Amino acid sequence: MPKLALVRHGQSEWNLQNRFTGWWDADLTEKGEAEAKKSGELLKACDADFRAAFTSVQTRAIRTLWLALTEMGRVWLPVTKHWRLNERHYGGLTGLDKAETAAKHGDDQVHIWRRSYDIPPPPLEAGSEFDLASDPRYKGIDIPNTESLKLTLERVLPYWEEAITPVLKSGTDVVIAAHGNSLRALVKHLFDVADESITGIEIPTGNPLYIELDDNLKPISVRYLDADRGKPLPELP
Numbered sequence: 001m002p003k004l005a006l007v008r009h010g011q012s013e014w015n016l017q018n019r020f021t022g023w024w025d026a027d028l029t030e031k032g033e034a035e036a037k038k039s040g041e042l043l044k045a046c047d048a049d050f051r052a053a054f055t056s057v058q059t060r061a062i063r064t065l066w067l068a069l070t071e072m073g074r075v076w077l078p079v080t081k082h083w084r085l086n087e088r089h090y091g092g093l094t095g096l097d098k099a100e101t102a103a104k105h106g107d108d109q110v111h112i113w114r115r116s117y118d119i120p121p122p123p124l125e126a127g128s129e130f131d132l133a134s135d136p137r138y139k140g141i142d143i144p145n146t147e148s149l150k151l152t153l154e155r156v157l158p159y160w161e162e163a164i165t166p167v168l169k170s171g172t173d174v175v176i177a178a179h180g181n182s183l184r185a186l187v188k189h190l191f192d193v194a195d196e197s198i199t200g201i202e203i204p205t206g207n208p209l210y211i212e213l214d215d216n217l218k219p220i221s222v223r224y225l226d227a228d229r230g231k232p233l234p235e236l237p
């Protein structure tokens with residue numbers, strides 16, 4: 001039965017500065033690097049035999065995976081990167097300070113933008129300093145100008161189905177290093193979490209969510225590798 005580990009990237013420069021990040025390519029802080037290594041230690045000690053790794057095209061997730069694989073002695077694993085595992089796009093909020101935005105628009109509105117299932121933040125204006133249209137990694141991709149969690153799930157899912165599930169179905173243990181919301185979207189799908197409950201799922205940094213799947217990729221067990229630092233778990237479907 002295949003095992004799947006979901007690793008959230010460590011603290012980024014913009015997490016530290018409390019800015020809405022989304023697709024902006026903020027790198028890890030020193031603390032984030034330490035969290036990534038901690039994930040690697042936990043993955044090394046667990047009973048899986050990871051043979052494939054997936055991540056986004058964002059530096060903070062790629063480097064988290066690399067640091068974890070280094071700690072695991074598994075930098076030789078095949079790593080596949082794809083934009084569909086990116087963080088949800090934060091639209092016109094990208095780059096703004098979260099506390100200042102709450103002071104301006106109110107906590108309730110900001111909570112809706114951050115955690116509602118299907119209400120996206122206002123769109124990013126074309127030509128904004130945070131517009132990624134000229135970034136070569138997104139050449140040929142229809143870059144979103146904002147995303148709700150629902151829209152994030154809709155673009156994560158085809159990649160999950162086409163690229164990741166065949167690997168798991170072959171009996172291979174897989175590690176995915178990605179982002180708070182792209183992983184939340186994946187958890188919603190895997191555990192069939194209701195729209196209104198998914199906001200309660202928050203994978204901590206430095207503490208992989210470890211899932212055992214049956215041959216149809218239905219979760220049969222789930223835990224945080226460091227249970228003492230765990231958060232609420234999704235219920236088994």
Ligand SMILES: O=C(O)[C@@H](CO)OP(=O)(O)O
Nearest residue numbers: 019020021022087114180
């Ligand atoms: O800024 C972001 O892109 C995300 C993750 O750091 O923040 P939030 O907690 O609002 O989903």
